[in-house]
Amino acid sequence: MNQFRESMFILSRKFGILNEQSCVNCCGKELSLVQSHILYEVNRQNQPSMQDIASALSMDITTFSRQVKNLIDKNLIKKTPDLKDNRIHILSLTDKGKEIQSKIDLEFNIYLEQVFSQLSEFERDTIIRSIELLNISMNKAEVCCVAALK
Amino acid sequence: MNQFRESMFILSRKFGILNEQSCVNCCGKELSLVQSHILYEVNRQNQPSMQDIASALSMDITTFSRQVKNLIDKNLIKKTPDLKDNRIHILSLTDKGKEIQSKIDLEFNIYLEQVFSQLSEFERDTIIRSIELLNISMNKAEVCCVAALK
DNA sequence: GATATAAACTTGCATAATACAAGTATTAAA
DNA sequence: TTTAATACTTGTATTATGCAAGTTTATATC
Numbered sequence: 001m002n003q004f005r006e007s008m009f010i011l012s013r014k015f016g017i018l019n020e021q022s023c024v025n026c027c028g029k030e031l032s033l034v035q036s037h038i039l040y041e042v043n044r045q046n047q048p049s050m051q052d053i054a055s056a057l058s059m060d061i062t063t064f065s066r067q068v069k070n071l072i073d074k075n076l077i078k079k080t081p082d083l084k085d086n087r088i089h090i091l092s093l094t095d096k097g098k099e100i101q102s103k104i105d106l107e108f109n110i111y112l113e114q115v116f117s118q119l120s121e122f123e124r125d126t127i128i129r130s131i132e133l134l135n136i137s138m139n140k141a142e143v144c145c146v147a148a149l150k
Numbered sequence: 151m152n153q154f155r156e157s158m159f160i161l162s163r164k165f166g167i168l169n170e171q172s173c174v175n176c177c178g179k180e181l182s183l184v185q186s187h188i189l190y191e192v193n194r195q196n197q198p199s200m201q202d203i204a205s206a207l208s209m210d211i212t213t214f215s216r217q218v219k220n221l222i223d224k225n226l227i228k229k230t231p232d233l234k235d236n237r238i239h240i241l242s243l244t245d246k247g248k249e250i251q252s253k254i255d256l257e258f259n260i261y262l263e264q265v266f267s268q269l270s271e272f273e274r275d276t277i278i279r280s281i282e283l284l285n286i287s288m289n290k291a292e293v294c295c296v297a298a299l300k
Numbered sequence: 301g302a303t304a305t306a307a308a309c310t311t312g313c314a315t316a317a318t319a320c321a322a323g324t325a326t327t328a329a330a
Numbered sequence: 331t332t333t334a335a336t337a338c339t340t341g342t343a344t345t346a347t348g349c350a351a352g353t354t355t356a357t358a359t360c
Contacts, residue, residue, distance in 0.1 A: 001259060060349090087308040235327070
């Protein structure tokens, strides 16, 4: 139990560093880690609203609103009013946003390949399935506060 | 590869939320998440210096220095000069710090039990070993920037 | 159809977190 | 005995954060 928490703590931190490094390698100080997360998540989701992304990143909506403004100023994100409900703003990446996003992705994959090259096919599969299994059981367990993330 | 990143992204975020919730449940607004991480890490390591903890949490040393000051003001942490080298300050938890730390631990374990109760003994072991394996291969791979964390 | 309620954001504001530059104090190296 | 390096601290400016209170649009109630 404690062993698990400790390992997860370290893994999380390392994963964070990989993300940070990928972001820095790509864009230096032009883009913060949080902003790169927003690009990542907007790219990942389908026609997401502000709420969708903010809650996926568990960010306060007001903080998020301002970060989106920053990203629009940098011409990385677009905000389109929803046709059915004008309160909702759909987020999407601009061409430049897509470019940056895939550049970060590339940087990340370079690191990831180094990590995975240490492992056998079987180990890789086991790890990926383990992480997915863990996510699933977290979804089941925490109805109250963690269920929102999929 | 992308599947891995996506699952890890979600897992990291959920783990972060569990940590945050444990921290909030324990101490409300008395303690920030970062501060709880410091307590956790000081408790985990043996006679750690400022540098040790700052780098384990990949925090800037100046930011860390100020957070330590906050925690000393809250009477949760002690700073003792190293006998052999007076530049180095060894960190340790005060009694109150230990108390808070184990209270957060308790909160965290309640969540964790809910998660693990969804899983079989075998699944649990596989998950834990997978995460450890992943940590090990990350250590091997990233000599440059991630190797520091153990 | 008018009014009340709620949802999806935005902005004001005060506080906390961050990191660079430049400092002090102590130890190690030349 | 200088010189350099390490371990930390403080000054300062910038950014991030989140609550309160706002606007605008949609939904529910009568």
